[in-house]
Amino acid sequence: MDKLLQAEELFVNFYTTKETVRVLTGFSLEVEHGDIVGIVGESGSGKSVAIAAMINLLEKTGRIDRGAVWFEGADVLQMDEETLRNLRCSEVGVIPNNPKGMLHPIVPIGTQLMNRYCSAHPDAKKEEARRHAVEALEMVQIPDPEKRLHVLPSELSGGMAQRVLIAMALINNPKLIVADDATTGLDVTVQSQILDLIEAQVHKTHSSAIMVTHDLGIVAQYCKKVGILCMGRIVEYSDSVEELLQMAAHPYTRTLLAATPGVPREYCDEVNPAKSARHEISAQGCLLQNRCKHCTEICCRTAPPKTEIAPGHWVECHLAGKERES
Ligand SMILES: Nc1ncnc2c1ncn2[C@@H]1O[C@H](COP(=O)(O)OP(=O)(O)OP(=O)(O)O)[C@@H](O)[C@H]1O
Ligand code: NI
Structure with a gap:
């Protein structure tokens, strides 16, 4: 069977x-049916751009200069507008992290949900769309969904607005749910309720999910597989989150883990913070050569090859598998 993505x-x-501005520098990712994959990286590492590129929805000034994207074997970068619209409305449900900005401020949420449903079901009657809107609000545990259909986004709390966005993303039962920092800024209880909801939906509908986050703790709790994104490419990946937490091999991953509470092993900072949000990406050698405390001559000369250090766990670092000081 084809990979999902x-x-x-x-x-x-x-x-x-x-x-x-160079943003993605050879980004690769695979999602299989039933997977929950975490993508972790610092602010500006290209997480949101990677998501936009995967559904071929970059802002006007952005361009995919090289590479390919396949969704169930279909070439996303060659799709016509209608196929793309269908991909974005019903096959992939993206939950962004700016609820108020993503909802139309003066259109009732019920109408927005019904419009979303109808974009995937053009022949649907109004009553059918309305029923699905109510069900979608029920699914995200919004009380009194019937009454809430008339509410405007501006009348909702941040947590409620985020739930509505999830309802929008899920109303057409997408095969792939993509949560882009979906819970940042929400308090911890609401955060876990929302992530639990996404997880439950994946299991219930046999779909898959990508959870994009700064927080390795979230990944540890919800994801099976994990990729660490650094300066526009995945520099370490494991089919098993536990394996990565125990055996993190990339200096960048180890630095992220040093700042994550509750990790099963102690790590320390091996990579300096970025000097500016807009990192300078070197034309040759390792992307992190200006920030890594272990940088040697080969790191400035040659891009590190992908090294498999355990089954399903690989890393792009010249130090992989070698002894190091810290
Ligand atoms: N329209 C644009 N024009 C120019 N640069 C852009 C544009 N959109 C994004 N970028 C740049 O791409 C880089 C990655 O942005 P992106 O939004 O993907 O980061 P991110 O990993 O999602 O960060 P965050 O965790 O803060 O959401 C940033 O340096 C950003 O400045
Ligand atoms: Ni982002």
Whole structure:
């Protein structure tokens, strides 16, 4: 069977009048049916751009210069507009992290949900769309869903608005749910309720999910597989989150883990923080050569190859498998 989603060596640049910003630098990811995959990386590492690239929905100035994306074997970068719209409305449900900004402020949430349903079911009668809107609100545990259909987004709390966004993303039963930092800014109880909901939906509908986050703790709790995103590419990946937490091999991963509470092993900082949000990406060698405390001559010369250090666990670092000081 085809993989659900495959992104292969994506290179994305943003071209503004002043400069070219390199964002994805060979991003690859595979999602199989039933997977919950975590993508973890610091702010600016390219998480949201990677998601947009995978559904071919970059902002105007962004361009996919190289690479390929396959959804159930279909070439996403060659799809016509209608197929793409269907992909984004019903096959993939993206939950962004800015609920108020993503909902139309003066359109009742019921109408927005019904519109979303109808975009995937153009022949649906109004009553059918309304029923699905109510069910979607029930699914995300919004009390009194019938009454809430008339509410405007501006009348909702942050947690409620985030639930509505999840309802929007799930109303058409997508095969792939993508949560882009879906719970940042919400308090911890609401955060786990929302992530529990996403997890339950994946199990109930046999779909798959990508959870994008800064927080390795979330990944440890909800994901089976994990990729660490650094400066636009996955630099360490494991089919098993536990294995990665125990045996993290990339200096960048180890630094992220040093700041994560409750990790089964102690790690320390091996990579300096980025000097600016807009990192300078070197043209050759390792992407992290200016920040890594272990950087040697080979790191500046050659890009590190992918090394498999345990079954299903690989890392791109010249130090992989070698003794190091820290
Ligand atoms: N439209 C754009 N024009 C120019 N640069 C952009 C544009 N969109 C994103 N970028 C740049 O791409 C990089 C990655 O952005 P992205 O939003 O994917 O980061 P992120 O990992 O999702 O961060 P965060 O955790 O803060 O959401 C950033 O350096 C950002 O400045
Ligand atoms: Ni983002």
